[in-house]
Amino acid sequence: MFRRGLLRIIRWYQAKGGSRRLLNTECNFIPSCSEYTYQAIEKYGVWQGVRMGLQRIRRCNNPDCDNKAYDPLH
Numbered sequence: 001m002f003r004r005g006l007l008r009i010i011r012w013y014q015a016k017g018g019s020r021r022l023l024n025t026e027c028n029f030i031p032s033c034s035e036y037t038y039q040a041i042e043k044y045g046v047w048q049g050v051r052m053g054l055q056r057i058r059r060c061n062n063p064d065c066d067n068k069a070y071d072p073l074h
Contacts, residue, residue, distance in 0.1 A: 002046060003041060003045070003046050006041060006046060006050075007038060007041060007042070010034050010037060010038045010041075011038070013034055014032075014034050014035070018032060018034055019032070019033070019034075025061075027060055027068075028059075028060050028061075028062050028068060028069060029056070029059075029060055029068060029069050029070075029071045030068050030069070030070050030071070031071075031072065031073075033053065033056050033057045033060050034053075036052075036053060036056050036071070036072075036073055037049060037050070037052070037053025037056065037057075039073045040052040040053055040073055041053070043073065052073075056071070
């Protein structure tokens with residue numbers, strides 16, 4: 001139940017415009033950090049998926065990034 005709710009929150013965040021609209025910044029990666037976290041939660045479960053997503057978000061705060069890096073979930 002918690003997993004499903006968390007995944008819905010991520011989809012809501014994405015539907016509202018994600019980081020570009022809500023935080024006035026753009027993700028430096030493809031797929032976006034929210035999509036990466038969504039996929040990680042689906043594949044590895046809530047705790048591992050959230051941990052992986054937070055690690056990814058910590059790497060995604062370079063406002064001077066010119067090119068997006070392709071970094072898929074493994």
